Amino acid sequence: MALFQRKKKDEVVVEKKVEKPAPKVSVRDTYLAADLADVLRNPRITEKATAQGQLGVYTFDVSESATKRSVAAAVAMLYKVSPRKIHIVPVPSKVRRSVRTGARGISRGGKKAYVYLKRGDSITLA
Numbered sequence: 001m002a003l004f005q006r007k008k009k010d011e012v013v014v015e016k017k018v019e020k021p022a023p024k025v026s027v028r029d030t031y032l033a034a035d036l037a038d039v040l041r042n043p044r045i046t047e048k049a050t051a052q053g054q055l056g057v058y059t060f061d062v063s064e065s066a067t068k069r070s071v072a073a074a075v076a077m078l079y080k081v082s083p084r085k086i087h088i089v090p091v092p093s094k095v096r097r098s099v100r101t102g103a104r105g106i107s108r109g110g111k112k113a114y115v116y117l118k119r120g121d122s123i124t125l126a
Helices: 033-037 047-053 068-079
Strands: 040-043 057-062 083-091 094-097 104-107 110-117
Touching: 033 068, 040 068, 047 057, 057 068, 068 083, 068 110
Parallel strands: none
Antiparallel strands: 040 057, 057 110, 083 110, 094 104
């Protein structure tokens, strides 16, 4: 019983083909443009957001299903800049009261995203 046999001289060794790794897909290519149009709802223009905009941090209202990757892809596609960092923060709903009728209602919450850009990059918000 031979566990390790010698190869016969007339056997041909077949070399395995090495497969090339799949090319890296950029974040822009992973999402469809139609999907990205719904991610960023509008820029959030407040005193705090305006002050942070001068430092390279921009704030956007985003959809409930938005992720950091989808926000990054949407910003890259719409504004042609690549974000350095993204924070997504939930916005809680609030109870509001109508001054005229006194009726109570609820203002809807949502999500907002802080988009940090590299130094020197900027976004013009209209």
